[in-house]
Amino acid sequence: MTDNGKTKIPTNEEIINEITEELQEKLSADDIEQGLPTNNSNEVIPQDFENNESDSTALPDDYIDEEQLKTAELNLTDEEKEQRHEKALELKNKGNEQFKSGLHLESVYTYTEALKLCPLSYENDRSIFYANRAASKISLARKESAIDDCTKAIELNDKYVRAYLRRAKLYEETDKLDESLADYKKVLEFDKTNKEALQAQYRLPPLITEKNEKLKTEMLGKLKDLGNMILKPFGLSTENFQMKQDPNTGGYSVNFTQNK
CATH class of the missing domain: 1.25.40.10 (Tetratricopeptide repeat domain)
Incomplete structure (x- = not known):
């Protein structure tokens, strides 16, 4: 996949989603081949894409x-x-x-x-x-x-403050907060007194932290689902494995527990 001629590097979440979907398709196919019942409750159903742009006016x-x-x-x-x-x-x-x-x-x-x-x-x-x-x-x-x-x-004028401001607002409105903050910081390189950019420096960081924590929680959930799909053929789940942190070293160890 390319974006303006540059290779687009997939995010961790995109990689996990792709692996999860591939594994789920394979497991479902294996279940059918072996005559095993399939669990449709775990089926990933794609949600309707939320289009924030107006479809009523064609450009x-x-x-x-x-x-x-x-x-x-x-x-x-x-x-x-x-x-x-x-x-x-x-x-x-x-x-x-x-x-x-x-x-x-x-x-x-x-x-x-x-x-x-x-x-x-x-x-x-x-x-x-x-x-x-x-x-x-x-x-x-x-x-x-x-x-x-x-x-x-x-790209045509890398000192175009108005274009940076306009894009920063659009990035924030489309939940691309890191990109928005980067544009506001760029504005301050040209105009240290710009009110919008100065306010964004204080407004956006806590929102970015909150978003990242939410993404972290969602990704851990996806990793758990991925682990359960891998362990399913062995009659196991992630609940059989518990991670414990060593208070002295800070390292983690994984303990296996058999369900009763």
Whole structure:
């Protein structure tokens, strides 16, 4: 799996979920082959994915093929590039007016047209187009897509404070608290007096700690379920094993207990 050309490293929770599902499928298949009763109460039923983005308003095709733009620009003169740049700026202004008038979907389309027209060498302007389009998407409850646009804006201008702030808020709203705090810290590198970022420095750490503790508890539960599936064919469960900590060394030992 890749994300913007980079290999995505799975989290511990994703690895455990994958192993658990594979083992459960194998055990269920083995039960059927051996004529054993299956325990459907342990079946993992995928929950409906909670889509926080609005499905009622379809966005226009907002994909920007920069390789295609780069190839197309090879045949353009400097004068033609400047003309395209000026037209893109006009579209940006049009998009701004549409946004102010509440025409958010229309403004997404207009900013997209500006991005398809503006030469790649005008990185600062393209960064603004992406950030403005992100604002329009936020108004349409398209948070994940807005995050992508903020990220692109930052790639084009790594000192774009407004894009960092916008993405930080989106990260927090989508429960990506560590990423949100990192963006707020980045804002403080450019503006040490930024009120939003200063408040986030105190607000987010305890929320991150609470989230991590919750994830830890959930992961331990998944590990226990995984252990029970592995031990099931032997008539055992994790209840047969107890971990005890040595008060002197701090190390742990595992003791086996037979159920009566």
